[in-house]
Amino acid sequence: MDIRRLVAKEILHRKVNYALSVIATLMAAASLIGAIVLLREHDARTSLILSKKEAELEVRMDRLQDDTRKAMLKLGFNLVILPEDQNLAQWHADDYSTTYMPESYADRLAASDIMTVRHILPSLQQKILWSERRKTIILMGTRGEVPNIHLSPKQPLVQPVPQGSLILGFELHRSMDIKVGDEVLLLGRKFAVKKCYSQRGNKDDITAWINLKDAQELLNKKGWINAILALECLCVDGNIDAVRKEVASILPETQVIERESLAVAREEARKQVAGEAAMTLEKEEEGKETLREERERMASILVPVILLVCALWVAIMGFVNVRSRREEIGILRAVGVSSRRIFMLFIWKHISIGILGGISGLLLGILFALFRTGSDESVSLGAVGSLAFWFGMAALAIIGASFLAVIAGWIPAMIAANQDPAEVLREE
């Protein structure tokens, strides 16, 4: 006869009390394991959904980026072709070239088989004093577009200014009260005002546009220009260097500057698309995270409550057990069984309750996981946790449930151990 045998025999004798205690620890362990499994399963499912969505979005984003790129390519970007010896610092400061190149460069470019440069606009531009009006203005001589003979004809972007005509920027016609149809003197020559622009808020407001030939004569630069504007140029993925090289091969004595590039806009559009995609994913992730937090919050309230109720239940069963064993404890104490051994008699029983309840709870937790993962083929039991995770769960369930059962049985065991045998035996 030893203590384990006595515990085993007592368990078999009072099966209902034992079973109720085991069920309580089972519920405690199952709720704990169930909550962890539920959260892990949620994580696995979320990660799966997010990776699926990520892949889907990546495809959609690629398509969108491609569409945007194509759309932006159609818009093209603007180039300025300047004489090779033009100091760029000076050019940026004055906003016009102080060196010159032959007007024939524009024709050469148009006659070449260049496919990337469209809408070629030669110009002669200079800051001058409008002596008749005592105003400093920018005089822009333009002849309109030089058609590219290798490209299909397109609607010209800029209409030429007829000879003898003048177009005035906002500040010029406003300050001098000039209207369309007026005749004005410019550097001793008479021009009919063809158009008055509204305010643009840039240097155009102090610019006067005339025909290129008129400008060449007025500035004494016959056959010379100082810039070629190339509008709506095409390039792949904003690769401006390729265009530069192509222009340089035709006009080696020039330099090419990108101006107000739409390639930047294209890049920005691409970034925006990527940003939108990232935001969509982020929102999805946030939604899942919120759901997880809610579940976690619920589990953090519910699980301790269940554990407490189960612990109380086991404790009550323990008290009932001690009460029904008063006579037995009394006689054991009378024949010399120490109070420590009496205490251990109850603690061993509670350890066995914990182990059995923990194992049952773990099995229930696994069944729950199987049920949850079984409903969705894409989430496997392995995705919920590795073998090490499940071993950890087994340890948690068994040790945790035993701990709970022992804690719950501690006070009843103490009461049993400290029972006065004389009092019990006299009562009985």
Next chain:
Amino acid sequence: MIVLRNVTKKFDGPNGKVTALDDVTLSLTSGELLGITGPSGCGKSTLLMTAAGMLRPDHGDVQLMETYHPYELSPEQRCRLRAGLVGFVFQQFHLIPYLTVSENILAPLLSAPQKNPERRARELIRQFGLEDREDHLPSQLSTGERQRTALARALFHEPKIIFADEPTGNLDDENAETVLKHLLWYVSTGGSVLLVTHSARAADYATRIVKMKSGRLLM
């Protein structure tokens, strides 16, 4: 074997303190079956519990085997002392309901180990005529068999003293006689028995009788 000197024990009652033992002085020698008789509530059982080291007196001294003063020991030491020296038999048998006869007899093993416990248990089973009931639970036994089992359990550790509290109170004449004969046999082997009873028949088996009334011994 047992010496009680000026032992007093009081309990809290509904109308104040109740004196269960009032300055009791008593001794029990080896080979003696001392019968304590008296009406119910006179303090017989309190005397037995006090003498057995289970109920601390308010005053006085208890000495066992001329050496031990149980109430000068710690509760755990008193437990060990009981495990080695004394056995108990009660009117209510106090058998453990889920253990068989042989397991009940072996129950004292929980307090102290013993060499060849199974052989000792078999000897006792044979001695008390319980061979056919060895694997029976207490609920499957007659009252006589239950008390014989309780007596066998009390003798398992070969104690020096047996404290018997109304051991025949629930038994018919035949079974009472069997139990008392076993107690006599035990005394004849050098043991001592402190028998508390209000049965005149049981008292007849005593080698000495002491009467009690209101917590006092009437010599």
